[in-house]
Amino acid sequence: MERITALAEHLSQTPLLPVALTLLAYQLGLMLFQKLKRPAWLPPIVAGSLLLVPMIALLLDYATYYSGAKWISFLLGPATVALAVPLFLQFRHIRELFVPIAVTLCVGAPLAAGLALGIAWLLGADLAVLASLAPKSVTAPIAVSLTEQLGGVVPLAVGIVALTGVLCSLFAPLCCRWLKIEDERILGFVMGLNGHGIATARAFELGHQAGAFSSLAMGLTGAFTALLLPLAWALLA
Amino acid sequence: MIRGLTTIMLFWVLGESLHFLTGLAVSGNVLGMLLLFAWLLFRQRIDLELEQASSALIAQLSLLLLPGGVGLFFLGERMSGQWLPLLTAVIVGSLLSTFICLVLMKALVARKESR
Structure with missing residues (x-):
């Protein structure tokens, strides 16, 4: 028994256990996601988190886990830089619908952040919660940087971003039916603007053109918000 | 693949340096993304290696976000009433x-x- 307690201690001294558990939970989450026939309400990150929670609670504590798992989250840096590539590849689509895209982006991106901030503020959310909420429609790697800059709580921001993505991927197709929108480009662009990567993955399942426009919108919204949100925040604060 | 990753890392270093030197209110990795995007627009083409490295990283975004995201369940008292x-x-x-x-x-x- 003593040896077993010592073993848990030994394994948590290096990043080995946190990294291995993260990979394991992710694999199991992915299997669950496939098994349930890829439901929009349970993206792999949510499934993986739910499986990872009991593992951490049993074997480690969150602080130990997080410092070891930095080996994985470090790669969010290059993954953010890598977003330039899909943005470049989809950029030619901007010429097809330049004015609608530019206007929807300039109105929609501030609206996505502003509406949620306004509601949360009216209902009495505190400043750190607001700072975690502001980048809710931005792709998660950029949202993590933004929330750190504004003084938010990173895990909260990641959770909010994931929930926003799920809601938009469920809601946008329903609204399109109701508004009688058949143009995949509109559906895709609005999904990517509001629901970033999670909605973009969904948009690609709905149609190639919807996916391409969603991917474009995700890149544009990410860049637009990353440039303007810190300025807007400084002015408001 | 590795050549693509090298390009990405170098652009990150460039972005981080720009952030540090100018004090711009945009983080280094986002600046790196914008610089790489500008570079690609300027060249109007993209190497296969860069495309591969980029899609490999982006395909695993959910995994990379897992350590931060799972913290949501460990916030405890911090969130009372929020x-x-x-x-x-x-x-x-x-x-x-x-x-x-x-x-x-x-x-x-x-x-x-x-x-």
Whole structure:
């Protein structure tokens, strides 16, 4: 028994256990996601988190886990830089619908952040919660940087971003039916603007053109918000 | 693949340096993304290696976010009294902004195509 307690201690001294558990939970989450026939309400990150929670609670504590798992989250840096590539590849689509895209982006991106901030503020959310909420429609790697800059709580921001993505991927197709929108480009662009990567993955399942426009919108919204949100925040604060 | 990753890392270093030297209110990795995007627009082509490295990283985004995301379940006391305003804001805000964007873009596309 003593040896077993010592073993848990030994394994948590290096990043080995946190990294291995993260990979394991992710694999199991992915299997669950496939098994349930890829439901929009349970993206792999949510499934993986739910499986990872009991593992951490049993074997480690969150602080130990997080410092070891930095080996994985470090790669969010290059993954953010890598977003330039899909943005470049989809950029030619901007010429097809330049004015609608530019206007929807300039109105929609501030609206996505502003509406949620306004509601949360009216209902009495505190400043750190607001700072975690502001980048809710931005792709998660950029949202993590933004929330750190504004003084938010990173895990909260990641959770909010994931929930926003799920809601938009469920809601946008329903609204399109109701508004009688058949143009995949509109559906895709609005999904990517509001629901970033999670909605973009969904948009690609709905149609190639919807996916391409969603991917474009995700890149544009990410860049637009990353440039303007810190300025807007400084002015408001 | 590795050559693509090297390019990405170098652009990150460039972005981080720019952030540090100018004190711009945009983080280094985002600046790196914008610089790489500008470079690609300028060259108007992209190497296969860079495309591969980039899609490999992006395909695993959920995994990379897992360590941060799971912290949501360990916030504890920190969030007392905050869940209601937060969830209301995310749900109502997302639904409204999705709806408004759809109406707006539908009108803009219709206007463009009627001309």
